[in-house]
Amino acid sequence: MENANPLLSLGRVLLTGAAGGLGRQLRPRLRPRCTLLRLSDIAGLEPAGAGEEVVEAALEDAAAVHRLLQGIDAVVHMGGISTEAAWQPILHANIVGLYNLYEAARKNGVRRVLFASSNHACGFYRQDQVIATDTPPRPDGLYGLSKAFGEDISRLYWDRYGIETLCLRIGSCFPQPTDRRMLSTWMSYDDLERLVVAGLTAPVVGHSVIYGISDNRSRWYDNTGAAHIGYRPQDSSEPYRAALEAEQPRPDPQDPATVYQGGVFVRTGPFE
Ligand code: NAI
Ligand code: 15L
Numbered sequence: 001m002e003n004a005n006p007l008l009s010l011g012r013v014l015l016t017g018a019a020g021g022l023g024r025q026l027r028p029r030l031r032p033r034c035t036l037l038r039l040s041d042i043a044g045l046e047p048a049g050a051g052e053e054v055v056e057a058a059l060e061d062a063a064a065v066h067r068l069l070q071g072i073d074a075v076v077h078m079g080g081i082s083t084e085a086a087w088q089p090i091l092h093a094n095i096v097g098l099y100n101l102y103e104a105a106r107k108n109g110v111r112r113v114l115f116a117s118s119n120h121a122c123g124f125y126r127q128d129q130v131i132a133t134d135t136p137p138r139p140d141g142l143y144g145l146s147k148a149f150g151e152d153i154s155r156l157y158w159d160r161y162g163i164e165t166l167c168l169r170i171g172s173c174f175p176q177p178t179d180r181r182m183l184s185t186w187m188s189y190d191d192l193e194r195l196v197v198a199g200l201t202a203p204v205v206g207h208s209v210i211y212g213i214s215d216n217r218s219r220w221y222d223n224t225g226a227a228h229i230g231y232r233p234q235d236s237s238e239p240y241r242a243a244l245e246a247e248q249p250r251p252d253p254q255d256p257a258t259v260y261q262g263g264v265f266v267r268t269g270p271f272e
Contacts, residue, residue, distance in 0.1 A: 010200045012036040012071060016059070016101075017078030019043040022116070022173055022192060026076065027052075029193045040068055041079060059097025062104075069104040074112040074200055077101060084120075084143045086271040094146035102157045110163065114199045115154055117167040117209070119185055120144035123262020125220070127184070131261075133209045133225035140262030141269055151209065158207035166199040166229065169221070170212035177237045180248055181263045184218045188235035191215075198231040205229065217241075220261050 010033045017023045018039035031037045031051055038053040039045055048054040057064040059079055069075065080093040098115075105113060123140025125131050137148035147169075154165035171185030173192050187195070191214045199205065208229065211221035215233040223231070251258040260266045 010034045010197070011073035012038070013200070014038045014040065014068060014072045014075045015078065016040050016068075016075065017080065017082075017116070018054075019045050020078060020082065022170075023078045025189045025192060026078070026196060030076070030196070033197070036071075038068070038072065058093075059100060060092040062100045065097070065100040066104045066107060069101070069108040069110050072108065072110050074114070075101070075105065075110060076114045076196055076200070078116045080116075081143065081146070084141045084265055084268045084271070087142055090142050090146050094143075095149055098146075098150050098153055102153055102163070105163050106157065106161050112164040112200070112205060113154065113166075114196060115150050115165050115167050117147040117151055117169045118144060119169055119171050119211075119221075120262050120265050121147035121151060121169060123260060123265050125261050126259060127220060127261055129261075130220055130222050132222045133211070140260065140266045144262065144265065155207045164205040165207055166202075166205045167207075167209045168195060168199070168212045169209060171221070173212065177240045177244065180244055180251065183237045183241055183244065184216055184220050185213065185261075186216060186237040186240075187212050187214045187233070191233040191235050194233065195231050198229050202229045 013034045015023060015026055018027055019041035040055045040057050042058045045054045055068055057068050080097055081090050120140050121137040121144050122131055123144050124138040139145040139148050151167045157163040171187050172182045173187045177183055177186040195212055208226055210226035210229055211223050213221055214235040216237045256266045257264045
C-alpha cells in the first residue's frame with residue numbers, strides 16, 4: 001500500500017463486491033482517500049469503520065441498487081459472478097445487475113464507473129497475438145460474454161447520458177502468479193490499487209478500456225490506447241518466472257488452453 005495521502009479525496013465512492021477477493025484488498029486502500037466509502041455485497045461484510053457505510057444488496061434487486069447509488073460520486077464495480085458459471089446466476093448478477101447499476105447511475109446523477117471487466121471478454125484471441133484497448137471482445141464463455149455486455153452497456157450510457165466508464169480488462173489479480181499463463185496476465189494488488197486510483201482521478205475517462213496487468217515482460221495486451229488514464233504499473237511477474245518454469249511442465253501446445261488467452265476458460269462448461 002502506498003500514497004495514502006489523506007489530502008487526496010476521491011469523493012463519495014461505492015465499492016461493490018466488497019466482500020470478494022479484490023474488494024477486500026481495495027477496502028483499506030481506498031478508505032483513507034475517500035470522503036465516504038460505501039461498501040456493498042450480497043455476502044456479509046465487516047462492520048463499517050470510520051468513513052465507511054456497509055449496505056448488503058443483491059445486484060439483481062433494482063430498488064436496492066437504486067438506493068445504493070444515492071449520493072455517490074463514483075462507483076468501483078467489482079460485484080458479480082467472477083468465473084465461468086451457469087447462465088441463470090450470470091444473467092441475474094452480471095446482466096440484470098449491470099442494467100440496474102447503470103439505470104441507478106443515470107437516475108442518481110453518478111458521473112463515473114470503474115467496471116471490472118475481464119480478460120475473458122477477449123479469451124478467444126490467441127496467446128501469440130497482442131491485443132489493444134480498441135480490440136473488440138471475443139468472449140471465451142458465458143462469463144466473458146457478460147463482461148462484453150458490460151463493456152457495451154457502459155458505452156451506451158456514455159454515448160447517451162455522458163456517464164463515464166473505465167472498463168478494466170483485468171488479467172489475473174492474485175497475491176502472486178501461480179502458473180505459466182499468469183506470467184502474461186498477472187496484476188499485483190498494489191498495481192490494482194494504482195489502476196483504480198488512476199481511474200478515479202483521471203481528469204477525463206469518457207468510455208475507455210484498459211488492461212489490468214502489471215508491467216510483465218511477456219504480455220498479450222497493449223495499453224498504449226489508455227495512456228490518458230495515467231496508470232503506471234510498478235510490479236512484474238518476472239521475478240516468479242524461473243521458479244514457475246522449473247516447477248511446472250511445459251504445456252501441450254495443441255491444448256486450446258495453451259493456444260488461447262483465456263486458458264482453461266475456453267474449454268470450461270457448459271453448466272446447466
Ligand atoms: P469475487 O468472486 O471474490 O468477488 C465478487 C463479489 O461479488 C463476491 O463477494 C460476491 O458475493 C459478490 N456478488 C456475487 N453475486 C452478487 C450479486 N448477485 N449481488 C451482489 N453481489 C454479488 O471476485 P474477485 O476476484 O474479487 O473479482 C472482482 C471483480 O473483478 C469481478 O467482477 C471479477 O469478474 C473481476 N475480475 C477479477 C479477476 C481476478 O483475477 N481476481 C480477473 C478478471 C476480472
Ligand atoms: C477472471 O476473470 C477471474 O475472475 C479470476 O478468478 C481468474 O480466473 C482470472 O480471470 C484469470 O483469467 O486468471
